[in-house]
Amino acid sequence: ILNCHLATGRIGKPGMGPFSVTGQPNAMGGREVGGLANMLACHLDIENAEHRAAVKAFWDAPRMPDGPGLKAVDMFRAVEEGRIKALWIICTNPAVSMPEANRIAAAIESCDFTVVSDLTAETDTARLADVLLPATGWAEKDGTVTNSERCISRQRAILPAPGAARHDWRILCDVAHCMGFGAGFDYTSPAEIFREYAALSGLAGRLGRDFNISDLSDLSDSDYDALEPFHWPRAGDRQGGRFFARGGFFHSDGKAKMLPVTHRAPASTPSADYPFRLNTGRVRDHWHTMTRTAMSPRLSQHVAEPFLEIHPDDAAGLGLAPASIAEVTSGHGSALLRVLISERVQTGQVFAPMHWTGETAPCGRVDALVGAITDPVSGQPESKASTVAIRPMKAAWFGFALCAREFRPQTDYWARARTRSGWRAELASAKTPADWEDAARMLFGLGPEAEAITMIDPTRGAARIAFLEERLLVAALYAGPEPVAVSRSFLAGRIGDETGPEILSGRPGAERPDPGATVCACFDVGQKTILEAIRSQRLTSVEAIGTALQAGSNCGSCKPELQALL
Numbered sequence: 001i002l003n004c005h006l007a008t009g010r011i012g013k014p015g016m017g018p019f020s021v022t023g024q025p026n027a028m029g030g031r032e033v034g035g036l037a038n039m040l041a042c043h044l045d046i047e048n049a050e051h052r053a054a055v056k057a058f059w060d061a062p063r064m065p066d067g068p069g070l071k072a073v074d075m076f077r078a079v080e081e082g083r084i085k086a087l088w089i090i091c092t093n094p095a096v097s098m099p100e101a102n103r104i105a106a107a108i109e110s111c112d113f114t115v116v117s118d119l120t121a122e123t124d125t126a127r128l129a130d131v132l133l134p135a136t137g138w139a140e141k142d143g144t145v146t147n148s149e150r151c152i153s154r155q156r157a158i159l160p161a162p163g164a165a166r167h168d169w170r171i172l173c174d175v176a177h178c179m180g181f182g183a184g185f186d187y188t189s190p191a192e193i194f195r196e197y198a199a200l201s202g203l204a205g206r207l208g209r210d211f212n213i214s215d216l217s218d219l220s221d222s223d224y225d226a227l228e229p230f231h232w233p234r235a236g237d238r239q240g241g242r243f244f245a246r247g248g249f250f251h252s253d254g255k256a257k258m259l260p261v262t263h264r265a266p267a268s269t270p271s272a273d274y275p276f277r278l279n280t281g282r283v284r285d286h287w288h289t290m291t292r293t294a295m296s297p298r299l300s301q302h303v304a305e306p307f308l309e310i311h312p313d314d315a316a317g318l319g320l321a322p323a324s325i326a327e328v329t330s331g332h333g334s335a336l337l338r339v340l341i342s343e344r345v346q347t348g349q350v351f352a353p354m355h356w357t358g359e360t361a362p363c364g365r366v367d368a369l370v371g372a373i374t375d376p377v378s379g380q381p382e383s384k385a386s387t388v389a390i391r392p393m394k395a396a397w398f399g400f401a402l403c404a405r406e407f408r409p410q411t412d413y414w415a416r417a418r419t420r421s422g423w424r425a426e427l428a429s430a431k432t433p434a435d436w437e438d439a440a441r442m443l444f445g446l447g448p449e450a451e452a453i454t455m456i457d458p459t460r461g462a463a464r465i466a467f468l469e470e471r472l473l474v475a476a477l478y479a480g481p482e483p484v485a486v487s488r489s490f491l492a493g494r495i496g497d498e499t500g501p502e503i504l505s506g507r508p509g510a511e512r513p514d515p516g517a518t519v520c521a522c523f524d525v526g527q528k529t530i531l532e533a534i535r536s537q538r539l540t541s542v543e544a545i546g547t548a549l550q551a552g553s554n555c556g557s558c559k560p561e562l563q564a565l566l
Contacts, residue, residue, distance in 0.1 A: 012244030029146035037069030042204035071379030266385035274387035305415035306364030333368030361415035399427035399479035520551035
C-alpha cells in the first residue's frame, strides 16, 4: 500500500494518506511510545547507535539493547525452547489469538513464570498464569490515545476502578519499585508521564524524527486535564499540518524509501490431505477473543457460536447438511464448527471467525488451525491461507439449552452465550444419554427440587425438558438427532417467566409472532419481522426499513444484511 502511494505520488495530498490497516484502536499511540520490540519511543530506531545513546542518556539507563527484540511468533518460540523464562502479558489473549494456538498455550503453560494483567481472570491465557494482576479498562483509564491521522486525544475515566484493579502505569511502577528501580519509576500521575514523554520527543525531533510534541513538555496538571485534541507535531513552528506535500521524508537524504516486496505463494498448498483453503476473520458484533463483547447479551444475539462458511457444492460433496457440525483439521490442530452453507465463499475455500475461546466454545478455537507462517518483514502471520480437511461430525444428537444460571456443558461440542436473563448453549455429542432427565439436571446443576416437564421420545432419540421452580422457568433442554429447530430468541426471553407444558414446543403461540434470528442487535429486530414488514408494507430501501422498524437506524452495522433481505 505504501509503495503504491509513493510510486504514484498519492501522498501528502487531501484524501491520499496511506493509513495502517489495523484492528487496534490505539495502534498509532502504541508505536509512538515504543510499544514494539523493534523500536524506541518517539519513533527512534533501536538499531541506530546515535538514537540509542540519546535515549540512554535521557533516562540515565545503565544499558540499552543494540538490536530489535523478537516479534510475537518468534517470542513464543523462544518461550517454548526455554530461551525466555518470564512473560508479562498485558491485556491480550495469545493462547487463543496467536497462530498454532494450542502450541502457544502449551508454551505459556511451560514458562517458568507468567504474569497476566487483564480486566478478567476468565480468559484462556489468564488461566495459565502464575500471577494475575487486575487492571483497569478503557472506561476507567486516564491518559491519551492517538488515531491514524496523528490526532492525540485525552481520555478521561467515566467509571471508577473496580475492586483491586489498578492502572497499567501504576502496576508497572510498583513492580519496578519492588525490583529496586523505584528512582526511575517514581511517577505520581499520567500528566507527569506525559511531560517526560513530550520532553523525549523533543530529543527525537532534534535527531530528525517526525514525532515531536515538545511544546507540551512543561504542561501543568490542570492544562493536561483540559487538553483538547490536537494533531502532532507540536514543536515551535511545526504545528500539526500535512506531511510530505513537498517531499521531505524523515530519512537522512529527505527521500522516501520504498520497500522491495515480492509476491510469495501461501506456504501451504491444498492437497489430498488438506484440500480446502481456510480464511479467518471477524464477525460484525464481536471483538478479538470476546473477553468483553461476550459479556453483552445483545451482541451475542446476532451470532452466538463459531461457524464454518462453505460453498453449497463443497458441502454437498462432503455430506454436510445446513446447521450440522463440521470437524475441521489442519497440521496444527482441529476445531468443531457449525456449518453455514453460503455462496459468499468460493468452492475450495472456507471461512471461519476467530473470536471463540475455551470460555465460550472450546472446540471453536480457530487459530489452533492456523500455521505460524509469518511475513519476513512485518512478522504478520498468514492468517488467511492455511489448508484444512473437513468432514461431518458424527453426532448422535444436537441440542439447544438455556438456564438462568451460568453452566459449562461437558458435551463433545458446545458454544455458550449470555442472554438477558441467563445463559444459552448449542450442543452436540456422539453419545446419547441413558437418561435424558438426569443428564439435563447434571448439565444445569439442578437438584431434585426443580420440577421437570418432559417430552421424551426414545425411538427418535429426541427429548424436550423444562425445569420450573415455583412455576418459573429456570432451565430447558431441546435435543434431537438433527439440529434443533426452535425459536432461540423467544426461549431466551422466557427464562424467569411463569410457564407450563407449552414451553416444550419451543415456539411462541399464535398471539406472539416469532421474530426470527436477530439482525438488528441495537433494537432487537429479527429476520422474520423484517421480511414480513418488507412484504406487507412494500418497503424498498434500507432507509424505509429503518423508518418502519428502527432496524439499521442506530450503529448501522446491519445495513448490508438489510439490503440482502430486500
